[in-house]
Amino acid sequence: MAKKRVKRILRIVLIVASISSLWFVPWILVKAWILPLPNTVQEQLEEGIDHGFDGMIVYVDHAGKPPEFYAAGWHNREEKIPAYPQALFKIASITKLYVAVATAKLVKAERLSLDKTLADYFPELAGRIENSEEITLRMMLQHRSGIPNFVDHPDFWIEPPESRQETLEYALDLPANFEPGEDYGYSNTNYMLIEDLIDKTLGYSNQQFIKEEILIPLGLKNTFGSLQEVDIDKVMSGYYVGIDQDFKFEDTGLMLATAEDVGIFIRSLNDGSVFKEGEQEIYSSVYVYNHTGLIPGYQSIAEYHEDIDTVVIQFNNTTNFNGYDWNLAEIIYNRIVKIVKKKE
Numbered sequence: 001m002a003k004k005r006v007k008r009i010l011r012i013v014l015i016v017a018s019i020s021s022l023w024f025v026p027w028i029l030v031k032a033w034i035l036p037l038p039n040t041v042q043e044q045l046e047e048g049i050d051h052g053f054d055g056m057i058v059y060v061d062h063a064g065k066p067p068e069f070y071a072a073g074w075h076n077r078e079e080k081i082p083a084y085p086q087a088l089f090k091i092a093s094i095t096k097l098y099v100a101v102a103t104a105k106l107v108k109a110e111r112l113s114l115d116k117t118l119a120d121y122f123p124e125l126a127g128r129i130e131n132s133e134e135i136t137l138r139m140m141l142q143h144r145s146g147i148p149n150f151v152d153h154p155d156f157w158i159e160p161p162e163s164r165q166e167t168l169e170y171a172l173d174l175p176a177n178f179e180p181g182e183d184y185g186y187s188n189t190n191y192m193l194i195e196d197l198i199d200k201t202l203g204y205s206n207q208q209f210i211k212e213e214i215l216i217p218l219g220l221k222n223t224f225g226s227l228q229e230v231d232i233d234k235v236m237s238g239y240y241v242g243i244d245q246d247f248k249f250e251d252t253g254l255m256l257a258t259a260e261d262v263g264i265f266i267r268s269l270n271d272g273s274v275f276k277e278g279e280q281e282i283y284s285s286v287y288v289y290n291h292t293g294l295i296p297g298y299q300s301i302a303e304y305h306e307d308i309d310t311v312v313i314q315f316n317n318t319t320n321f322n323g324y325d326w327n328l329a330e331i332i333y334n335r336i337v338k339i340v341k342k343k344e
Helices: 002-020 027-034 041-050 092-108 137-141 164-169 188-202 206-218 259-271 279-284 324-343
Strands: 055-062 068-076 291-295 298-305 310-316
Touching (some): 041 055, 092 206
């Protein structure tokens, strides 16, 4: 009953948001952009809360200096628990970085090939994904496959899938977005299929491989593959404007981590310490070194800034159909980076 109620609310909010976006100018973005730059990261976070975010976390890692931790707003709005930097957060598409590293390791070990096709690996999907005989693993990693993104299906948000197979169905039996290798089109379907391929190749979960090959070597004890592995009270609540629900209880099948753990991983990715010999060259040929994440209730930005040798991670736990919250999060992030650079 609860899921049906959420679906009905999502439909209503989607309609209202679509109509509202035609009439209301996002002045909050203008305000956030033109305000004088605060002197500290903490002040900028407090501004972010004033702009409408329920809670925010920031982690700053300057090379050779102790890491800095910041938080503002609520960890749990209903229970009036203040936000704190060590909370677990749903990192959404940042998960793709870990999956890409795992794939590079398996390619170096010759257990996977970048040039084998989707049809080679999943013959049962050959008739349901266009051009599967031409789409290579390399193209999928690079988002150059042309496979439709399941979240772009018109029914995805109105009738949210309740299983992995239901999720995949939203990308099957559709025309390709473009010919393989001819364009770029970000698609979550690519990485869901890559995760399934790793599972199939290993005979066990890709998350177990990530734990053994990435998390344990880096000493990351606060990164997890699913909601079932964690203490739910340590997960930061996630809110969607217009919906009276805490989205932390929704199992997205994506990873959770603290900002510090993500920061350590991002530095290891950029300095190459997460790789063994020959793996980084493979990784560099197929994927990026920074990433963002977005799912209902959770937005994240994870970047390494080479010019100041600093990693900055930002989490915020409020999202909205109108998309302004994502733009707002990026404005705040860029202002935080300016504060950090000014401090440097």
